[in-house]
Amino acid sequence: MESLSVTHLTIVILLLTFLYFLFGRHRAYSVAKTNGGLKGMHSLPSHYGTLVALWCAIPALLIMVLWKLFEPAVVDSLLASSIPDAIHAQGEKSVSLYRNEINNAVDSGKIDSLLDPVKQATATRLDGLQKNATLGLFVLVLCTAIVLGVLALKRITPKLTARHRVEAVIKGFLLLCASIAILTTLGIVLSVLFESIRFFGQVNIFDFVTGVKWSPQTAIRTDQVGSTGSFGAVPLFTGTLLISLIAMIVAVPFGLMSAIYLAEYASPRMRAIVKPLLEMLAGIPTVVYGVFAALTVAPIIKDIGQSVGLSVASESALAAGLVMGIMIIPFVSSLSDDVITAVPQSMRDGSFGLGATHSETIRKVVIPAALPGIVGGVLLAASRAIGETMIVVMAAGLAANLTANPLEAVTTVTVQIVTLLTGDQEFDSAKTLAAFALGLMLFVATLILNVIALIVVRRYREQYE
Amino acid sequence: MSDAAKEAFDALTETVGRVTVDDPKMQAENVDVFYAEKQAIYDVTLDVAKNEVVAMIGPSGCGKSTFLRCLNRMNDTIPSCKVSGNITLEGESLYSSAMDPVMLRARVGMVFQKPNPFAKSIYDNVAYGPKIHGLANNRAELDDIVESSLHRAGLFDEVKDRLNAPGTSLSGGQQQRLCIARTIAVSPEVILMDEPCSALDPIATARIEELIDELRENYAIAIVTHSMQQAARVSQRTAYFHLGKLVEVGETKTIFTNPSHELTENYITGRFG
Ligand SMILES: Nc1ncnc2c1ncn2[C@@H]1O[C@H](COP(=O)(O)OP(=O)(O)O)[C@@H](O)[C@H]1O
Numbered sequence: 220m221e222s223l224s225v226t227h228l229t230i231v232i233l234l235l236t237f238l239y240f241l242f243g244r245h246r247a248y249s250v251a252k253t254n255g256g257l258k259g260m261h262s263l264p265s266h267y268g269t270l271v272a273l274w275c276a277i278p279a280l281l282i283m284v285l286w287k288l289f290e291p292a293v294v295d296s297l298l299a300s301s302i303p304d305a306i307h308a309q310g311e312k313s314v315s316l317y318r319n320e321i322n323n324a325v326d327s328g329k330i331d332s333l334l335d336p337v338k339q340a341t342a343t344r345l346d347g348l349q350k351n352a353t354l355g356l357f358v359l360v361l362c363t364a365i366v367l368g369v370l371a372l373k374r375i376t377p378k379l380t381a382r383h384r385v386e387a388v389i390k391g392f393l394l395l396c397a398s399i400a401i402l403t404t405l406g407i408v409l410s411v412l413f414e415s416i417r418f419f420g421q422v423n424i425f426d427f428v429t430g431v432k433w434s435p436q437t438a439i440r441t442d443q444v445g446s447t448g449s450f451g452a453v454p455l456f457t458g459t460l461l462i463s464l465i466a467m468i469v470a471v472p473f474g475l476m477s478a479i480y481l482a483e484y485a486s487p488r489m490r491a492i493v494k495p496l497l498e499m500l501a502g503i504p505t506v507v508y509g510v511f512a513a514l515t516v517a518p519i520i521k522d523i524g525q526s527v528g529l530s531v532a533s534e535s536a537l538a539a540g541l542v543m544g545i546m547i548i549p550f551v552s553s554l555s556d557d558v559i560t561a562v563p564q565s566m567r568d569g570s571f572g573l574g575a576t577h578s579e580t581i582r583k584v585v586i587p588a589a590l591p592g593i594v595g596g597v598l599l600a601a602s603r604a605i606g607e608t609m610i611v612v613m614a615a616g617l618a619a620n621l622t623a624n625p626l627e628a629v630t631t632v633t634v635q636i637v638t639l640l641t642g643d644q645e646f647d648s649a650k651t652l653a654a655f656a657l658g659l660m661l662f663v664a665t666l667i668l669n670v671i672a673l674i675v676v677r678r679y680r681e682q683y684e
Numbered sequence: 685m686s687d688a689a690k691e692a693f694d695a696l697t698e699t700v701g702r703v704t705v706d707d708p709k710m711q712a713e714n715v716d717v718f719y720a721e722k723q724a725i726y727d728v729t730l731d732v733a734k735n736e737v738v739a740m741i742g743p744s745g746c747g748k749s750t751f752l753r754c755l756n757r758m759n760d761t762i763p764s765c766k767v768s769g770n771i772t773l774e775g776e777s778l779y780s781s782a783m784d785p786v787m788l789r790a791r792v793g794m795v796f797q798k799p800n801p802f803a804k805s806i807y808d809n810v811a812y813g814p815k816i817h818g819l820a821n822n823r824a825e826l827d828d829i830v831e832s833s834l835h836r837a838g839l840f841d842e843v844k845d846r847l848n849a850p851g852t853s854l855s856g857g858q859q860q861r862l863c864i865a866r867t868i869a870v871s872p873e874v875i876l877m878d879e880p881c882s883a884l885d886p887i888a889t890a891r892i893e894e895l896i897d898e899l900r901e902n903y904a905i906a907i908v909t910h911s912m913q914q915a916a917r918v919s920q921r922t923a924y925f926h927l928g929k930l931v932e933v934g935e936t937k938t939i940f941t942n943p944s945h946e947l948t949e950n951y952i953t954g955r956f957g
């Protein structure tokens with residue numbers, strides 16, 4: 220009921236806004252008539268219309284948002300006096316229970332269903348308060364919209380710099396959008412940071428960073444024995460490193476060679492077909508890669524391994540790494556292709572002009588010139604590999620083995636975060652909080668990689684501008 | 685083009701002046717060049733003599749670069765480009781199957797319009813050619829080649845303290861001299877230059893022109909230029925191109941003081957181009 224009226228109010232404001240736009244434009248035309256035509260006006264009529272519309276809409280909407288933010292707190296404090304002293308005496312918990320009951324009754328419109336007359340009285344009062352609040356909101360917002368709109372209309376003169384003002388509002392709006400993205404990121408980082416700090420209150424940070432045993436099962440009941448939990452993150456990071464390394468060993472050569480082929484040898488028609496196909500690799504859902512890795516690649520590796528007498532786990536780092544490498548080929552190839560193509564033709568001509576062959580030119584002139592860009596692409600691919608989860612969950616297992624043997628099962632940071640947070644959990648247990656600590660470390664690692672990649676790529680850009 | 689000039693051009697079937705020389709380094713005979721369907725060069729015959737600078741002038745788009753690029757088969761890198769006719773270097777045909785275009789370009793070097801140093805150090809820019817052709821047996825020999833090439837390009841004194849700085853850190857004129865040094869380093873027999881000074885300021889230009897004059901002692905040089913003054917200053921023979929045809933060839937002095945063909949005269953006197 221309540222949210223509906225806010226919706227209604229918004230629609231009314233938007234309609235008003237549109238009307239004011241028309242009024243503003245119309246008024247601009249009539250002002251223009253008495254001032255020697257449109258040429259005498261600073262801005263176009265539609266600018267004046269927009270400015271009036273903005274005056275009508277923005278303050279009104281702002282008031283509405285602020286009102287809605289503070290309304291619950293105000294209503295709550297007003298309601299406090301209607302809650303019987305007996306309940307207050309029982310403490311915070313009972314008060315909030317009592318409030319919930321009343322709120323539910325009012326929200327569902329079933330005040331009569333409350334049997335206790337005291338509760339009924341409170342509920343009636345809450346209902347009244349809310350209705351008054353909504354009414355107040357309506358009146359305030361509509362008055363603001365109408366009054367400010369009229370004032371803005373009155374201010375339309377040939378000198379009013381409507382165009383600049385509209386420009387400024389647009390700029391502000393864009394800035395707002397940009398900052399929302401940034402603030403969200405900041406919020407994520409901070410929440411991860413704070414939860415991690417809570418985790419490090421329970422587990423020594425030194426043990427976490429240097430410990431080699433990962434078994435996050437903590438006791439659920441105090442009388443349980445044997446599962447105190449140990450949070451040594453080293454096996455997870457070595458697992459991540461091992462799988463990413465395998466992935467890069469696959470992705471870098473294949474990606475680079477495809478990029479060279481595409482940029483230097485492929486005919487335009489070939490390029491038009493192959494490039495999108497290659498880039499499609501990045502668009503395949505990772506869970507599909509996971510299935511492929513777990514059900515196709517892993518068994519093949521196991522069979523091959525056994526036929527030459529190696530013992531291969533049915534879930535192995537190799538399987539996950541290989542498939543992940545294929546997945547990130549386009550990160551390497553697409554960026555490398557771009558930078559190789561961006562190497563000026565004149566540089567190739569210079570090399571050909573000295574009697575170099577095509578492949579000499581590529582190896583000794585083009586690739587060195589494109590190298591910073593290529594390195595950037597490789598680093599981006601690496602940070603993608605480090606963050607990848609699904610393939611590893613499905614193909615590399617969950618066992619936190621500390622090993623450099625690609626034929627064994629390993630697990631990674633991201634996979635452990637997932638397992639820590641799936642299923643039922645207490646929100647403040649060390650086990651749950653460990654996920655934040657892992658997330659933080661992962662975030663820092665990929666951030667560093669990305670920053671390096673960006674710096675390298677930028678330096679490359681500067682060279683050719 | 686005036687009507688009279690147009691008539692003169694249409695009537696043009698044979699180049700005015702002597703296109704051959706007594707002691708040719710390179711000879712081009714009846715060369716036609718097409719970019720896909722579009723013909724860019726019509727039946728051009730021209731010799732490049734030893735120890736001489738031949739300048740190619742003409743309005744832009746008349747095919748000077750195209751013709752120059754035939755002389756070391758740089759046009760091979762443009763897929764749509766087809767060359768016919770006969771071009772020889774010391775009597776060997778350039779477009780015969782026995783000729784390796786890669787080796788040819790080591791013998792007929794090229795300096796481009798815009799300085800195009802590699803993304804390498806000054807030293808490595810010059811050492812690049814000798815390295816890929818195996819001209820040096822050891823580091824000391826390579827050092828020698830680099831130093832003498834830089835010397836002959838008149839750049840050594842300016843860069844001797846920073847041979848490891850990137851080639852791109854030099855000024856435009858220095859970069860162009862670096863490119864010349866790079867070309868000299870593979871000991872070519874002929875040097876082709878396509879408007880080598882068009883991106884440079886007058887002082888750097890004067891420096892390069894001096895250099896060209898010195899290089900003439902050891903190399904045959906063909907230079908394309910849009911500046912008639914430059915052609916007059918550096919060349920011994922001048923060839924005037926117009927819309928893909930070679931209109932007139934002669935002693936540079938004669939061409940600039942007493943041109944025979946109407947089109948050449950129009951161009952020299954600045955009536956168009
Ligand atoms: N790569 C190319 N593809 C197609 N046409 C070209 C190409 N290069 C040059 N041309 C054409 O050939 C003609 C001669 O060009 P060019 O040799 O560059 O002239 P110039 O160097 O005398 O200014 C021009 O009409 C030009 O448009």
Ligand SMILES: [Mg+2]
Nearest residue numbers: 748749750878
């Ligand atoms: Mg040209």
